[in-house]
Amino acid sequence: ENVDPLGIHTGESIVVAPSQTLSNREYNLLRTTAIKVIRHFGVVGECNIQYALNPHSEEYYIIEVNARLSRSSSLASKATGYPLAYVAAKLALGTPLP
Numbered sequence: 001e002n003v004d005p006l007g008i009h010t011g012e013s014i015v016v017a018p019s020q021t022l023s024n025r026e027y028n029l030l031r032t033t034a035i036k037v038i039r040h041f042g043v044v045g046e047c048n049i050q051y052a053l054n055p056h057s058e059e060y061y062i063i064e065v066n067a068r069l070s071r072s073s074s075l076a077s078k079a080t081g082y083p084l085a086y087v088a089a090k091l092a093l094g095t096p097l098p
Helices: 024-041 071-080 085-094
Strands: 048-053 060-066
Touching: 024 048, 024 060, 071 085
Parallel strands: none
Antiparallel strands: 048 060
8 A cells, every 4th residue: 555645656655565544345345346457358467456546435546557567566575475476477387376
């Protein structure tokens, strides 16, 4: 989660993990949307989706979709302990997820 508001470049924003301000409902809304997006585009492997969420409503916008490893991938790997780059490479080689 980027702490700074929309308009501050994500590369210059403070990032925290796990998310500090999303309710379970907002989290699940964005998660469900992410699954729909990757299925629509047929993404296999890692995909980074950036959202802008209005904190006063459930209105959100998709800012960008990147079907590749990104700078935030290493942060997410360190925060979760999940080896995103390793798994993405295995998927790219055709190894199915367990």
